[in-house]
Amino acid sequence: xxxLKVTLKKSLxxxxxxxxxxxxxxxxxKIGKTVEHNDTPQVRGMIKKIEYxxxxxxx
Numbered sequence: 338x339x340x341l342k343v344t345l346k347k348s349l350x351x352x353x354x355x356x357x358x359x360x361x362x363x364x365x366x367k368i369g370k371t372v373e374h375n376d377t378p379q380v381r382g383m384i385k386k387i388e389y390x391x392x393x394x395x396x
Contacts, residue, residue, distance in 0.1 A: 339376040342394040343384060345369065356387050365391075 345365040349357045363383055364372040373396060374380045384393055 340373050340396045341376050341380065341384070342371055342373055342396045344371040344392040344394075345390060346392045347390045349390070352390070356390070359383050359387050360390065 343363060343365065345360060345368055348368060349360055349366075360366070363374065363380075364370075376395070384391060
């Protein structure tokens with residue numbers, strides 16, 4: 338299965354509570370932190386919701 342490298346590029350300060358919760362559910366808490374997730378529709382939906390905060394690469 339393909340994986341995605343997701344990096345938090347912008348701060349979570351002053352964001353909507355559900356956007357902060359989505360970032361934390363992805364495992365992102367600090368700017369510059371990178372995590373890998375399997376490429377599933379659920380993860381893609383979470384990424385799409387907060388894509389303005391993220392950088393995504395296919396690994």
